[in-house]
Amino acid sequence: MTKESMDDLVAFVAVARQRSFTRAAAQLGISQPALSAKITALEARLGVRLLTRSTRSVSTTEAGERLYRSISPHFDGIASGLDDLSELRDKPAGNLRITSVEHASQTILLPALAALLPEYPDITVEIVNDYGLVDIVAERFDAGVRLGEQVAQDMIAVRIGPDFKQCVVGAPAYFKRYGKPKTPHELTKHLCIALRLPTSGGVWSWPFEKEGRELKLRPGEQLAFNTITLQLDSALAGLGLGYLPEDVIKDHVAAGRLVHVLKDWSAPMSGYHLYFPSRRQQTAAFSLLISAMGFRGRKRGVG
Template identity: 65%
Template sequence: MRREELGDLAAFLAVARERSFTRAAAQLGTSQSALSHTIRRLEERLGVRLLTRTTRSVSPTVAGERLLQSLGPRFEEIELELAALSELRDKPAGTIRITAGEHAADAILWPALEKVLPDYPDIKVEIIVNYGMIDIVAEGYDAGVRLGEQVARDMIAMRIGPDMRMALVGAPAYFASRPAPLAPQDLTAHSCINLRLPTYGGLYAWEFEKDGRELKVRVEGQLVFNTLALRLNAALAGLGLAYMPEDAVRTHLAEGRLVRVLADWCPPFPGYHLYYPSRRQSSAAFAVLADALRYRG
């Protein structure tokens, strides 16, 4: 088999996995037109159609799906073996792709990266902030970060952070004209800053627990965000109550910019874990990062 034929097969795998010429071209660092030409050349050489194209989607034909299932694992093995060669270098090298929520990326990942990366200039890290519970293998990530209770059972999970607590907070200006809630049910009378999460199919219902009793409250208010920073800014501005990770508001509470309520309804829960499929353990670069993230508290 000629070298260019291997390239054509790799191009087909990228399109078949992404179900998109646009995304596959970006991944391969080529143009859509060049990629389309490559696929047509492969189909002509094999004498069979591999992809069904419409104006809105791309999907493998029966022949294409068979080729995807047979070649995909073999190409993946080659990629892993090439990545493992980094162990023979003076220092580990390679690119690590991680998906995480905003808070985990800021509070857990960044402090570790800031400390370890200067010592390993050949390690590159890509962090994608994503609240969805995605398939990290299918999406091409080396690992993900989620709360311990959210990690899939078929993944290896490693604790990278302490137990967490949530904090329900509002600015003194907000409480100047409103009584503090005494129970989660009282939140229906308050203006609350909502969080939109794809994993919950919409707005996140605030979760509380006390003496073994669990409550989920769907709150209302003027504002809905999907980032921590905007929710914090809105709370500091007195525009409503925010339900935030405790460590994200600790300084504001200590300095009086925010007031905490319903603290007895916010018990600790398992913190963040790094999770990954076992086949990724062969990368020396990944081992360096995992060791830097490991929670030793």
């Protein structure tokens, strides 16, 4: 096989995996026109259409999917083999790709990386924030970070954060205009700032708990975001009530910028876990990341 053919196959795998010429070109470090030319040349040599392009998306044809499933494991094996060699270096190296949620990335992953990466400049990390439930094997992630109850049972799960509470908060100006809810059911009469879930397309139902009684309420959708940062900013601006982690709002509450209501209904969340397939062989870089997060909890595995 010529070098050009190998390069074209690498380009095809990147596009098929990313489902985007833009993201694949960025990953490969080439221009979109150059990437498109590689795919066109590969399709011409093979005599079949591999990708279906539209203005918004890219998908594999039947032939393209068959080729992808056939060759992508080999490229993964090459990447894994190269990562294994890093074990023989003075300092570990390798690429880590993690799906997480914004809150965990800010409070756990970023502090861990701030301690880790300066000491290990040959480790590269990509974090993709997504509140949907992601198939980390299919999407080629090394690991994921989600709440404990969200992790599939066939995954190895490592607790990396403590339990925390969700809190209903609003700006003083909002409560001056609309009053304070005394029970969760009264939230239906208030402006609530929703969190959009990409997996279902719906919004996150707010969980509440008091004296063993649990309930969930679906907030209205006048204002919805897919990040808690914008939820927080909107609550501070008096646009509605937010339902946010306690550590995110505590300084604003202490300063009087937000008011915490329904305190006795705040729901406990099960803490964040790092999870990965049971068959995944841990590289030195991956093990260092777990250590940097100060893991003190127990590992959950499969029997």
